[in-house]
Amino acid sequence: MTTRRKILLVTTDQQRYDTLGCNGGILARTPVVDALADGGIRYERAHPQAAVCMPSRSTILTGQHPATHGVWMNGVPLPDDAPSVAEVLRRAGYRAALVGKSHFEPYLDPFLRFPENALGRTGTTPAGGVHRGFEHLELATHGPVGPLHYARWLAEHHPESVGGFYRVLDASMRVNAEGGGDTGAPQVAVNPIERGWYHTDWVADRTIAWLDSLGSDDDWFCWMSFPDPHHPWDPPQAEVGRIDWRDVPLPAGYPQSAAERERILDAKPRHWRLWYDGALVSNYEAPAAWVPATLTTDQVREVNARNAVECELIDEALGRVLARIAERGWGDDVDVVFTTDHGELQGDFGLLFKGPYHVDALMRLPLVWRPAPSSGPVPAVVARPVGLLDLAPTFCAIAGVEQPGWMQGRPLPCDDDDAGARRFERVLTAWDSELFGVDVHLRTVTRDGWVLTAYLAGTVHDGTEGELYDLAADPLQQVNLWDDPARRAVREDLLGDLWDHQPPQRVPRLRVEAPV
Amino acid sequence: MTADRGSVRVESRIARPADEIWALVGDPTRQHEWFPGIVGCTVDGDVRTITTGAGLVLPERLLTVDRLQRRLQYRVTAPMFREHLGTIDVHDLGDGTSLVVYATDAEPAVMALVIGGAAGNALEHLRDLLEGAR
Numbered sequence: 319m320t321t322r323r324k325i326l327l328v329t330t331d332q333q334r335y336d337t338l339g340c341n342g343g344i345l346a347r348t349p350v351v352d353a354l355a356d357g358g359i360r361y362e363r364a365h366p367q368a369a370v371c372m373p374s375r376s377t378i379l380t381g382q383h384p385a386t387h388g389v390w391m392n393g394v395p396l397p398d399d400a401p402s403v404a405e406v407l408r409r410a411g412y413r414a415a416l417v418g419k420s421h422f423e424p425y426l427d428p429f430l431r432f433p434e435n436a437l438g439r440t441g442t443t444p445a446g447g448v449h450r451g452f453e454h455l456e457l458a459t460h461g462p463v464g465p466l467h468y469a470r471w472l473a474e475h476h477p478e479s480v481g482g483f484y485r486v487l488d489a490s491m492r493v494n495a496e497g498g499g500d501t502g503a504p505q506v507a508v509n510p511i512e513r514g515w516y517h518t519d520w521v522a523d524r525t526i527a528w529l530d531s532l533g534s535d536d537d538w539f540c541w542m543s544f545p546d547p548h549h550p551w552d553p554p555q556a557e558v559g560r561i562d563w564r565d566v567p568l569p570a571g572y573p574q575s576a577a578e579r580e581r582i583l584d585a586k587p588r589h590w591r592l593w594y595d596g597a598l599v600s601n602y603e604a605p606a607a608w609v610p611a612t613l614t615t616d617q618v619r620e621v622n623a624r625n626a627v628e629c630e631l632i633d634e635a636l637g638r639v640l641a642r643i644a645e646r647g648w649g650d651d652v653d654v655v656f657t658t659d660h661g662e663l664q665g666d667f668g669l670l671f672k673g674p675y676h677v678d679a680l681m682r683l684p685l686v687w688r689p690a691p692s693s694g695p696v697p698a699v700v701a702r703p704v705g706l707l708d709l710a711p712t713f714c715a716i717a718g719v720e721q722p723g724w725m726q727g728r729p730l731p732c733d734d735d736d737a738g739a740r741r742f743e744r745v746l747t748a749w750d751s752e753l754f755g756v757d758v759h760l761r762t763v764t765r766d767g768w769v770l771t772a773y774l775a776g777t778v779h780d781g782t783e784g785e786l787y788d789l790a791a792d793p794l795q796q797v798n799l800w801d802d803p804a805r806r807a808v809r810e811d812l813l814g815d816l817w818d819h820q821p822p823q824r825v826p827r828l829r830v831e832a833p834v
Numbered sequence: 835m836t837a838d839r840g841s842v843r844v845e846s847r848i849a850r851p852a853d854e855i856w857a858l859v860g861d862p863t864r865q866h867e868w869f870p871g872i873v874g875c876t877v878d879g880d881v882r883t884i885t886t887g888a889g890l891v892l893p894e895r896l897l898t899v900d901r902l903q904r905r906l907q908y909r910v911t912a913p914m915f916r917e918h919l920g921t922i923d924v925h926d927l928g929d930g931t932s933l934v935v936y937a938t939d940a941e942p943a944v945m946a947l948v949i950g951g952a953a954g955n956a957l958e959h960l961r962d963l964l965e966g967a968r
Contacts, residue, residue, distance in 0.1 A: 427888070427948075428888050428948065429872065431952060492944060618845075753947075754947075829844070830951060831952070831954065832947060832951045832953060
């Protein structure tokens, strides 16, 4: 029997481009992903279409921009009947599973209205046999609280470990600002959990279990979705000693003097400095009670060290899954795609976490595609811009399935010549948030070595603000050229391009149903 | 609004007479019939107790059940709320349709969005329920 290429999509959550060795990272050792890059295609300019979880993950699944799939901010559920590449593959005969973090539907759900939350009670097979194209969903998020499978498994089998995790939300149900570790950094905690019980290894274990349930001739699409290295930074404490935070160099993007940080932030639209000073919290995803200006150099070091440990654990977990795939005899026929949903500020500009800040920290993503060895891939590096919305069409191409018309991306290019021939010229990213009277709206285009962000009118913006960065001359995006008369022509050209390529808007707009 | 107090308002226009809608939403014993995610609802005097799909038991105090204004107000008294006021109004639009408004004010603010988000979904369900029943 002839089988088709199988697909392993590996996503992490909130991982920076520069956390992988193959991308020049110097902290985390990531030999497994580095080897995939050596044998496949590494993308140097892969961007999300939204720099926050739910919209970005919905883009991966649908192959659509957030404006079109409708999940315009966290807390807006992706409709159950939204298009799904998993459903396309399922209809083509693939068996499909999602193991780990999905987050197409809000987590704060005391009414248990959303199917993915309700599934934790009923098993791993959705009602009706399929949800969003997946026949098997075994879900986790960043800790042991909530209705998902990992939380239930941990409470049942290792209840003594539940209390060791960082408490993600505070008493007011806001993202917790409490500090811990050696430096008191926010969202850092000492977690005594055994490594094998932590969610990273659990995701790998459950992925292996699902793969083991398949027949040798099955065609399959597996989305293995690690919740880390998203905060909280509370990896198993026994692993933290891998990297002594005291030895961690400060990131290049972290200006070491307060005066320098403030000078850089003051040249950006107002909400940057307002957040830094604790005067404006524009979105739910960062701790509301934390003031970035209080961040110390030691805290930056400790956060980066713990983040790197989490990246190493992911790499090793992926290695176990790939080893099992090889044992099953599938090694030559599996395409592996490794990426994440968005980045992390991780000290850049004196900031942590994420929000409406369209710079490389949040937008430049790790993306590696190792095509099935049986397809004879030629290793390459692609510098031209691509987006996460290109993943779904890529999976269709791998499977030999016609790309549905509702997908807005294109199959990823195999090299820069291919990218040039198919005119991969720009990538778009959008941010919209409206929370308790504060709204922020960004539209960004990355093209020709420039990144331009236009601001729509909002709580602290009048619609004339923007950011313009020369990525070659200013790789840290510290010099905003938006108002530079010498760059006026570039700005106007990019603005025209940005507005000419805005995606169709879903009407009516979907409602926010929860904070996250 | 304060930094930790949230106020969320959702509404739905329903093509049914106001009195018909009020007969359902104005009866505090029937909330589970039109609010997805509420699986149990009991009333003892002015104390209502609802049970959510996640198994959460929330005690509430009924504050207003005004047939003439078609207004129902209640307060969740569970400890996780420092303050809560839920207000459901049914407005007769005079053309055989009605506007149902569900306001949620709460501290902490996040809970206003959690309850208000579910309430928006509930009003959509209510509309489908009643308009589908024609």
